[in-house]
Amino acid sequence: MRQDHYEFYGFRVACTVPPEAEAVVGRLFGTPLPSGAGAPSSWTPDTVHLSVELTDTDRAPVPPPYFPQDWDTSDEVVLDTVSSRAVVSPARRTVRVTLARTDLDNPIVWGRWLVEKAFLVLTLRSDRHYGLHAGALSVDGRAALVTADSGVGKSTFTAWGLFQGADFAGEDAMMRHIDDTEGRFWGHPRCAYLDPALIKSRPELADAQAAPVPARDKSRIEWPALYASRLRPAVRPGALLVLTRDHETVRPLPVDAVLDLCRSDFAAGKEDPAVLQRVESDLRALLSDMALVEFGLSTDLDANFVRLAAVLHH
Structure with a gap:
């Protein structure tokens, strides 16, 4: 799998993704940052490590709760749509997405319910962001x-x-x-x-x-x-x-x-x-x-x- 870097909500995103999911990442983040790009100003944005792996499932996605239970205190916050899920580790600045192949064409799952929400959790759980x-x-x-x-x-x-x-x-x-x-x-x-x-x-x-x-x-x-x-x-x-x-x-x-x-x-x-x-x-x-x-x-x-x-x- 290849790793590229992106900007998302002001964070740097180091993204590791299999070839089948590259289109998803492109739709979410746009064009990768140039290789070796420096910080955009005098401050250095936090880097979030996002990994995506694909899985096979015959389960249909369902809307998750807006915030899962204990999202504001848990070491790991799990965003679960039944078919796909993201595990957010605020302290480590990591997001691990397990995406069903059947959800590759579903931007509500990988966009609204997983990655966009994951970065909201990271922001709200941080002592340097809001x-x-x-x-x-x-x-x-x-x-x-x-x-x-x-x-x-x-x-x-x-x-x-x-x-x-x-x-x-x-x-x-x-x-x-x-x-x-x-x-x-x-x-x-x-x-x-x-x-x-x-x-x-x-x-x-x-x-x-x-x-x-x-x-x-x-x-x-x-x-x-x-x-x-x-x-x-x-x-x-x-x-x-x-x-x-x-x-x-x-x-x-x-x-x-x-x-x-x-x-x-x-x-x-x-x-x-x-x-x-x-x-x-x-x-x-x-x-x-x-x-x-x-x-x-x-x-x-x-x-x-x-x-x-x-x-x-x-």
Whole structure:
């Protein structure tokens, strides 16, 4: 088996994979990093060792729990879809995937349920990383984090920005590496989870690879090459938007209010009070330099994008 190196959510990934699974890795991570590539800035990202082995099974995949029991304390966290599984070792920074050959063409299994979730576990269990339930867009070089309660429309809002010419860094999870002195948040821009009706309404997505998420009203879509030049692995945000449908105005928010709204995100997996304090201090410092607003959505998606641009360029 060959080993290549990739970037994923800001981590370095040393990936060992059999030839049959190379297409899966390409769809997840994109192009390997050049041989001997150095760190992208003054900080050195953690390296995660990901291995994939294939197995034969006649069992159909089933949705696993969002987080397995004891995910925040176990030495090994097992993500199990019955047909395939991933074993995550946070302390050793390893992810071992056992993938059924019948799941090779199922991006919900190897994407949403296994590898994407594994890196979320690694982030939340780390004392030098944390995550936000957020997406991120950049308009003319100015970036915003976008967060909201589930069902408000964050995924549609961020995808529409991409359709309108914005750069896109993710729509569901953004990871922060505290040692990254540039203050960036890292996403997974290669795919999104969208309403199938929205996907169907966009002719440029007609041939994009999409798969429905079981028991959800969303599909996982992999962005076509048309958008490749506007997919960004990270942003340095100048604003944070909290989307709401309670009104259609833009209202400023204090830092403490935003911290309270995001607390369940950045505090997840942080058992040590000193670690949690360090994480909160890092986020507070970053938020203090941002425009923080409650952003009321209208039913006019184009108008929402115009107002986003106005917030970023105010």
